[in-house]
Amino acid sequence: MKILVISxxxxxxxxxxxxxxxxxxxxxxxxxxxxxxxLTSVPRSGxxxxxxxxxxxxxxxxxYDSFSEWKxxxxxxxxxxxxxxxxxxxxxxxxxDVVQEFQPDVAYVWNVISLGGLGLLAALQHVGVPWxxxxxxxxxxxxxAVSLNGGTIAPLAATFKKLCRGRFIxxxxxxxxxxYDSGVDIxxxxxxxxxxxxxxPALRTEYRVEGHLRILFAGSMAAFKGVxxxxxxxxxxxxxxxxxxxxxxxxxxxDYEFRSxxxxxxxxxxxxxxxxxxxxELDRLYKHYDLFGFPTWAREPMAFAPLEAAxxxxxxxxxxxxxxxxxxxxxxxCLKADRTPEAFAExxxxxxxxxxxxxxxxxxxxxxxxxDFHLSVLLPKIEAELRAxxxxxxxxxxxxxxxxxxxxxxxxxLACLIHETAA
Amino acid sequence: MIxxxxxxxxxxSEDSYVGGGERFPTNLATGVAAAAGPNCEVDLLSxxxxxxxxxxxxxxxxxxxxSATKLTGGLDNVSWEVLDAIAExxxxxxxxxxxxxxxLGYTTAKLFRKPVFGSDHGGSSSPLGKQFxxxxxxxxxHCYSDFGxxxxxxxxxxVIIKGGxxxxxFTPPAHRPLRDRVVFxxxxxxHKGIDxxxxxxxxxxxxxxxxxxxxxxxxxxxxxxxxxxxVEFITDASDETIRDQYARAWxxxxxxxxxxxxxxxxxxxxxxxxxxLESMACGTPAICSRVxxxxxxxxxxxxxxxxxxxxxLTGYLQTLASNSVLVERMGFAARRTIELEFDLRVCGAKLWxxxxxxxxxxxxxxxxx
Numbered sequence: 001m002k003i004l005v006i007s008x009x010x011x012x013x014x015x016x017x018x019x020x021x022x023x024x025x026x027x028x029x030x031x032x033x034x035x036x037x038x039l040t041s042v043p044r045s046g047x048x049x050x051x052x053x054x055x056x057x058x059x060x061x062x063x064y065d066s067f068s069e070w071k072x073x074x075x076x077x078x079x080x081x082x083x084x085x086x087x088x089x090x091x092x093x094x095x096x097d098v099v100q101e102f103q104p105d106v107a108y109v110w111n112v113i114s115l116g117g118l119g120l121l122a123a124l125q126h127v128g129v130p131w132x133x134x135x136x137x138x139x140x141x142x143x144x145a146v147s148l149n150g151g152t153i154a155p156l157a158a159t160f161k162k163l164c165r166g167r168f169i170x171x172x173x174x175x176x177x178x179x180y181d182s183g184v185d186i187x188x189x190x191x192x193x194x195x196x197x198x199x200x201p202a203l204r205t206e207y208r209v210e211g212h213l214r215i216l217f218a219g220s221m222a223a224f225k226g227v228x229x230x231x232x233x234x235x236x237x238x239x240x241x242x243x244x245x246x247x248x249x250x251x252x253x254x255d256y257e258f259r260s261x262x263x264x265x266x267x268x269x270x271x272x273x274x275x276x277x278x279x280x281e282l283d284r285l286y287k288h289y290d291l292f293g294f295p296t297w298a299r300e301p302m303a304f305a306p307l308e309a310a311x312x313x314x315x316x317x318x319x320x321x322x323x324x325x326x327x328x329x330x331x332x333x334c335l336k337a338d339r340t341p342e343a344f345a346e347x348x349x350x351x352x353x354x355x356x357x358x359x360x361x362x363x364x365x366x367x368x369x370x371x372d373f374h375l376s377v378l379l380p381k382i383e384a385e386l387r388a389x390x391x392x393x394x395x396x397x398x399x400x401x402x403x404x405x406x407x408x409x410x411x412x413x414l415a416c417l418i419h420e421t422a423a
Numbered sequence: 424m425i426x427x428x429x430x431x432x433x434x435x436s437e438d439s440y441v442g443g444g445e446r447f448p449t450n451l452a453t454g455v456a457a458a459a460g461p462n463c464e465v466d467l468l469s470x471x472x473x474x475x476x477x478x479x480x481x482x483x484x485x486x487x488x489x490s491a492t493k494l495t496g497g498l499d500n501v502s503w504e505v506l507d508a509i510a511e512x513x514x515x516x517x518x519x520x521x522x523x524x525x526x527l528g529y530t531t532a533k534l535f536r537k538p539v540f541g542s543d544h545g546g547s548s549s550p551l552g553k554q555f556x557x558x559x560x561x562x563x564x565h566c567y568s569d570f571g572x573x574x575x576x577x578x579x580x581x582v583i584i585k586g587g588x589x590x591x592x593f594t595p596p597a598h599r600p601l602r603d604r605v606v607f608x609x610x611x612x613x614h615k616g617i618d619x620x621x622x623x624x625x626x627x628x629x630x631x632x633x634x635x636x637x638x639x640x641x642x643x644x645x646x647x648x649x650x651x652x653x654v655e656f657i658t659d660a661s662d663e664t665i666r667d668q669y670a671r672a673w674x675x676x677x678x679x680x681x682x683x684x685x686x687x688x689x690x691x692x693x694x695x696x697x698x699x700l701e702s703m704a705c706g707t708p709a710i711c712s713r714v715x716x717x718x719x720x721x722x723x724x725x726x727x728x729x730x731x732x733x734x735x736l737t738g739y740l741q742t743l744a745s746n747s748v749l750v751e752r753m754g755f756a757a758r759r760t761i762e763l764e765f766d767l768r769v770c771g772a773k774l775w776x777x778x779x780x781x782x783x784x785x786x787x788x789x790x791x792x
Contacts, residue, residue: 155503406530408555413526421492
């Protein structure tokens with residue numbers, strides 16, 4: 001297949017799970033013999049080396065840049081949001097050029113927030129290119145909200161459903177349900193496939209070396225990820241008399257809030273903020289840990305890090321409300337806890353006390369990951385979705401000129417409306 | 424059931440933001456519905472403070488969509504409801520091509536792959552359509568005069584359908600009152616050339632000007648010019664009053680100009696001259712300047728007169744005022760012309776035929792694809 005991958009960011013420009021996942025699939029598709037071109041934005045954070053098959057031609061409307069957005073006046077923010085989620089004519093033009101040059105059989109769309117995602121999808125449909133969108137976040141809901149944080153605009157969501165001819169792959173029922181609850185119904189066009197790992201580490205047998213329990217967390221240093229919950233759980237464990245454990249926290253982002261919490265709880269002897277690590281570095285670290293603490297929020301679609309840890313036999317303790325939880329069985333191939341410090345402390349205490357056997361759960365979890373969550377297992381299913389989209393076809397082919405003209409008029413007209421309304 | 428949607432920034436109703444002037448799309452809709460019969464409905468889509476839908480004529484519904492923006496009373500209202508309205512229709516006819524609502528309307532229609540008709544009524548509030556080639560997105564441009572069509576020479580698919588007056592609403596009176604005056608009906612604006620009509624008015628002849636004054640300076644000038652002449656202004660005329668004025672007139676005059684009394688130029692002062700057609704429908708001769716599309720609707724010497732110079736106008740007015748037989752003969756011919764050529768039912772049938780051709784062509788292409 002000739003596959004055009006479209007993503008707002010693409011490594012090494014940014015190292016979030018969504019982007020890393022995109023690159024892993026691109027590499028796997030290429031290895032499987034497909035011709036893949038990646039269309040992404042110009043680098044967000046400085047130059048990156050040119051890479052064959054990656055076209056950095058799109059313009060990123062960086063609504064994720066909270067500082068710039070904070071500084072912007074309301075009308076400018078509204079225009080940014082419109083261009084980021086709605087229609088960005090420049091990007092429509094760039095996409096149409098690449099479609100013309102590459103003549104893809106199918107477009108494989110990833111996160112298109114910040115690119116004028118609705119306009120890109122409309123342009124693909126207009127020129128008859130079938131598409132599949134891979135969801136690791138509630139992207140359609142955000143596009144139909146024309147805002148990162150606003151509510152979905154119901155008439156826009158209804159129109160999206162009416163016009164949508166694409167297919168979706170979604171990483172969890174949780175995320176799919178969240179998109180539905182936002183007013184965007186894509187159930188009948190979606191296949192739920194989990195996220196994955198790409199490595200197959202040797203199975204381990206040793207846990208709690210020298211009786212010491214090693215726990216880690218890896219991810220964004222954000223409250224919603226539950227970093228604070230994990231720190232408080234550690235304090236509770238200490239208060240209950242458990243001392244032979246450590247919690248190492250790896251992550252990117254501001255950590256002063258958690259440093260303060262660690263100081264306040266006087267838990268420095270047990271909890272350590274270890275800074276950011278690359279995925280490869282983390283991959284080497286997991287085997288040295290017994291537990292992966294993951295008290296993340298209910299909006300976690302399906303994080304990669306706990307899967308990668310589990311592949312190494314590091315047993316994840318998952319917040320029972322997150323997307324990862326729906327794929328694993330508590331006490332069989334993972335541990336689950338309510339999203340509170342008390343619940344996490346209790347589960348860790350049970351491990352500490354020997355009620356829970358990591359030597360049984362860890363290897364079982366690693367085998368499950370190999371069997372069901374390895375990219376080599378999932379890739380044929382992804383390919384099947386892409387082929388199904390091609391079979392369904394992209395609909396009648398209309399001209400690229402017309403699509404661009406529509407994008408221009410719509411973008412300018414919406415910008416005028418926003419300014420007129422703000423005036 | 425075929426559903427046609429007419430997207431118009433304003434509608435002819437007391438509730439309208441603009442307060443009138445959009446009679447023409449309503450007339451066309453009525454004509455199309457009459458020609459199409461029970462298998463077609465036309466929704467006039469416009470904007471208001473609250474959503475509603477009501478029947479305004481057989482097969483014609485006025486659907487008011489809640490405006491999504493601050494309502495300015497101008498041409499640039501938009502509504503989220505337009506998405507649904509366009510999704511449900513088989514063809515979109517955009518009235519007033521150069522407005523924000525139209526831009527979003529025809530773009531949305533293209534997303535839904537709906538055929539699009541467009542009519543330019545001379546209004547403009549946005550240059551974007553012209554700037555970015557809106558005509559590439561409009562399948563057929565509907566013009567109601569050759570003059571109007573000349574602005575679309577680059578567009579391959581221009582449909583010229585002249586007229587659109589409601590000959591059932593504007594009819595000769597059952598008992599005609601005494602004809603004793605000349606009438607002007609229209610907005611009291613400089614490009615209408617009313618100052619020239621007053622100057623050309625023969626001494627003692629009564630001129631009734633019906634229309635809202637939109638320009639205070641110009642209205643003051645008209646009143647100054649009218650001083651010492653027999654001129655009256657009716658600035659709040661109802662439909663009933665206007666019909667009565669047509670009935671009382673020897674002639675209705677539309678003296679529009681390309682350059683007004685202040686030296687300002689107009690490229691499209693009159694695309695049709697709708698009040699001339701209303702007058703003719705009422706059996707009253709029409710007189711117009713040789714400006715815009717107006718001369719295309721008057722058979723000189725048969726249904727009225729076309730003038731170049733003001734003294735010609737003065738002469739025609741004197742001729743009609745002094746020859747009641749000529750007035751009646753011209754008035755009868757004018758009415759006949761409306762019935763045969765320019766009535767909304769005649770236009771509706773032609774437009775319906777053009778719509779069907781486009782809808783069926785689209786449908787055939789879809790099936791082939």
